[in-house]
Amino acid sequence: MVDLGERLRTLRVERGMTQSRLAQQLGVTKSVVSAYETGIRSPSYEVLLSLARIFSVSTDYLLGRETGRTMDVTGLSETELEVVANLIRVLKER
Secondary structure (H helix, E strand, C coil): CCCHHHHHHHHHHHCCCCHHHHHHHHCCCHHHHHHHHHCCCCCCHHHHHHHHHHHCCCHHHHCCCCCCCCCCCCCCCHHHHHHHHHHHHHHHHC
């Protein structure tokens, strides 16, 4: 099972985000983010929710309980949802 630290690091790197930048967004220090990624420390409930929001994934995904990522599509029109679905389909076919 993939752990939170691995998932967090992967998401952060995929976004081109430094530990310092993520720490700033979370209101913690860079060393705290490093501790999350290495498994030395676990995030609080509030930080876990913030991480899910920042990376547009579920808390279950971060915790390794789900393998698929989710995204919040609230507020998108039917046309916009169709565009997103088509983009996902095209990317999967590559």
